[in-house]
Each structure stands twice: as structure tokens, then as C-alpha cells.
């Protein structure tokens with residue numbers, strides 16, 4: 001980031017906080033309904049430091065990330081492997097398509113009741129919601145990536161002596177579909193992170209950023225609620241950065257690929 | 261020269277549900293170790309013929325036999341160099357060239373040595389770690405050539421492999437090709453639009469009619485190698501083929 005961008009960055013965040021602060025004091029002025037940045041920022045610090053009884057933000061972040069990884073890794077494994085097969089074998093795709101199209105429009109949140117009934121209030125129940133939310137972007141992008149591979153690359157592999165299906169998969173299909181898969185990974189991760197919050201709001205575990213938002217509301221502490229909201233945004237931003245960096249480093253062979 | 265190496269018998273091919281007649285009853289024998297050029301107007305069906313020999317396309321009538329056995333699909337005994345290169349964009353120059361060696365299960369060290377030799381041959385030293393999108397058209401073509409040559413197949417099928425090169429590089433690559441060919445005794449079937457190139461390289465030049473392609477004339481090139489492009493016999497043969505084509 002150069003100096004000019006840094007100035008724009010600070011100005012952007014600063015004006016957002018300023019408008020929020022002014023709005024609070026003119027229109028709300030009630031600490032049980034909303035909190036201004038001047039209150040949120042100290043609370044945020046206290047939550048990070050563990051100064052507030054019953055709230056320790058780093059621990060909640062770890063729990064949320066735990067839920068996220070539990071559901072997301074399964075979604076990646078399933079989405080990628082099924083996507084490879086369905087992308088390559090058109091018959092498998094045709095078989096899966098109606099099922100996918102039926103389930104996909106159901107919002108992950110709508111699965112929460114059934115997930116709690118089936119799995120009780122457990123970490124697995126949270127992971128299940130996250131799985132449901134993130135598996136489809138990964139699956140569909142992988143299918144798209146495989147089915148849009150240009151035929152000439154397969155032919156080149158064949159004529160250069162690749163006789164085994166395994167070689168074609170490992171040396172052509174997987175690398176060629178990597179860009180689409182990584183896009184699916186990034187989009188899926190975003191959905192997964194949103195699902196973490198939704199699942200935790202329903203109390204599947206007693207720790208987690210999402211759960212503490214709900215708890216903050218019960219305590220009538222909007223400063224806590226907003227602090228946790230900000231934490232969710234910040235962690236989500238970091239996750240997105242990680243996947244973008246991963247994307248840029250893995251698919252650097254693509255012409256005109258830009259990270260920013 | 262042995263008989264019954266590559267035999268093309270009554271080969272016909274249509275595209276578009278039988279609407280586009282591409283190959284019309286082609287009969288051709290290619291001998292082991294021979295350098296044969298295919299010459300014909302654009303769109304006549306040369307690439308199609310090469311693809312059928314490579315096993316990437318099915319004919320509608322007739323057959324192609326290699327050493328008595330019918331060709332039904334791709335095989336490690338034949339390697340094709342594509343007109344549009346088809347380099348793997350996710351592999352570097354070195355990675356592309358190593359591909360054929362990897363699938364042949366050649367040990368890494370030896371494969372690297374072989375690849376390095378061919379990189380030198382096609383003048384791509386220093387570009388080993390470049391990706392295809394970072395190369396010029398001519399450089400891509402040279403990678404495609406090296407990628408096929410390392411496979412060391414019995415038959416090389418080359419679809420205008422030097423078309424994108426400048427005259428100087430092309431001439432140099434032509435002499436290299438003749439050198440490799442005579443050193444390794446490969447059989448090469450070579451599609452080109454350049455009469456000069458055909459005469460310079462080949463033992464025989466097969467001239468096709470416009471689509472649907474039929475063998476119009478087969479011209480034997482009896483000039484001893486290395487050939488002088490400006491010798492009288494060379495120029496005369498060029499003129500003779502030129503007349504056949506037009």
C-alpha cells in the first residue's frame with residue numbers, strides 16, 4: 001500500500017466512524033439501544049483483553065474458526081471430489097443435477113432446525129450448516145472448471161503418451177480446473193463464514209462470535225454486540241485475503257490474472 | 261525400407277452428419293524411416309488425416325494400419341505436434357517438455373537431462389521456467405516441437421510445426437529436423453503449406469486436391485541431403501510442384 005492509498009483508507013474508515021458517532025448522539029443517545037464508536041472501541045479492547053466477565057473474544061474466535069474448519073474442510077473434500085467426477089462423467093452430472101438444483105436454493109439457515117434435531121446442540125450441528133452452505137459453490141465451480149477444459153489439452157496429453165485415466169486426471173484435469181475450483185473455494189469460504197454466525201446464533205455451542213452477539217443482545221449491551229460484529233467482519237476479511245493470496249500463487253500461469 | 265509400416269487404405273471421412281466430405285478414399289503407404297510431406301490447399305483435410313493417424317479422430321470408411329495393426333486410438337508409438345501448439349498453460353516450458361517423459365515413467369534425473377538437451381536444440385535456454393503465456397508464437401511452436409521430440413516415438417505427426425517462425429529460424433529448424441530425422445531414423449509425416457519446405461525436408465511430397473482431399477500426385481524428391489535451396493534441381497522441383505498445386 002502506498003501513501004496515497006493509505007490516506008484514502010484512513011479517510012474512508014474515519015468518515016464512516018464519524019457519521020456513526022454523530023448519528024448516535026443526534027438521533028439515539030441511548031446506550032441500551034446502540035453504541036457509538038467511542039464506546040465500541042474501548043469495549044472491543046476489553047473483550048480482546050478478557051476484562052469483561054463471561055466474554056473473551058479470542059476464545060470465541062477460536063471456537064468459530066473451529067466450526068468453520070470442521071464444516072468447510074468436509075465441504076471442500078466432498079465438493080472437489082464429486083465435482084471432478086461429475087464434471088468428467090456427464091452421466092454422473094445429469095444424475096446429480098436435479099438433486100443439486102432442488103437443495104441449492106434452500107438457504108443454509110433453513111437447515112438449522114433440522115440440524116439441531118438430528119445432531120442436538122453440538123459443534124457438529126454448526127459444522128453441518130457450514131457444510132451445506134459452502135459445498136455448493138465449491139461443487140458447482142469444480143464441475144464448471146472440469147467441463148470447460150478445452151478438448152485440445154486432453155488430446156495433447158493423449159498423443160504425448162498419457163494412457164492412464166489417472167495421469168489425465170492428475171496432470172490435466174485437476175490443474176486445468178484449478179482456477180475455477182479456487183474461485184469456488186473463496187466463494188464457499190465466504191458463505192461458510194456467514195453460516196458460522198447463523199448457526200451459533202441458535203446456540204449450538206456456548207462459545208463463538210455468533211453466539212456472543214446473541215448473548216450481548218440479552219444483556220442489552222449493543223457495544224458488545226457491535227464489537228463481535230466487527231470481529232466477524234475482520235476475521236472474514238482475513239480469510240478472504242488468505243484465499244486470494246492462495247489463488248494468486250497457484251494460478252500464476254494465467255494470463256492477466258490480477259490480485260487487486 | 262520395409263513394407264507394411266504405415267498403410268492407409270480407402271480412407272474416407274465426413275463431418276457434420278455426412279454433409280462435409282473431407283477425405284475421399286485416400287490410399288497411401290509410408291515406409292519406415294521415411295520423411296513424407298503433405299501439401300494441399302487450406303481446408304482440404306490435411307489436419308484431419310493427421311488426426312486420424314494419431315488416433316484422435318475416427319474415419320468413416322477404410323483403415324489405417326501400423327505394422328499390420330489397425331489404429332483405433334492414440335498410442336505411445338505416435339506423437340502429434342498440433343497446428344495450434346496446445347501447450348499446457350499451467351506448466352512451464354520445462355514442465356511441458358517433461359510431460360511425455362513423466363507419463364512414460366522415465367526417471368526424473370534422466371528426464372531432466374533429455375529435456376535439457378531438447379531445450380538447447382530448440383534454442384529456449386533461459387526460458388525453462390517461463391509459462392506459455394509469456395512466450396511469443398514462434399517460441400511456443402518450438403516448445404511444442406521439443407515436447408513431441410522428447411517422446412521419441414516411432415512416428416512423428418507434425419502439423420505445420422514451423423509456420424509461425426521467422427525465415428531464419430525456420431531454415432535453422434529445418435536443418436535441425438533433417439539432422440534429428442537422419443540421426444534417429446524416425447518416420448515423419450509433415451503437413452506444410454510451403455513448397456520449399458516440403459522439397460527441402462522430404463523423401464516424398466504428397467499433393468492433395470481441394471476438399472474433399474484425394475491424393476492428386478506423389479512427387480519423389482531424389483536430391484541428396486543436405487539440400488541446396490538454390491540448386492537447379494531444387495528450383496525445378498519447386499516449380500513442378502507449384503504447377504501441380506494450381
Ligand SMILES: Nc1ncnc2c1ncn2[C@@H]1O[C@H](COP(=O)(O)OP(=O)(O)OP(=O)(O)O)[C@@H](O)[C@H]1O
Nearest residue numbers: 275276280282301302303304305306307308309471
Ligand atoms: N470437428 C469438425 N467439425 C466439422 N468440420 C470440421 C471439423 N474439423 C474440420 N472440419 C472441416 O474439415 C475440413 C478440413 O479441415 P482440416 O483442418 O483437416 O483442413 P487442413 O487441410 O488442415 O487446413 P489448413 O491447411 O488450413 O490447416 C475443413 O473444411 C473444416 O471446416
Ligand SMILES: [Mg+2]
Nearest residue numbers: 306307343419
Ligand atoms: Mg490444418
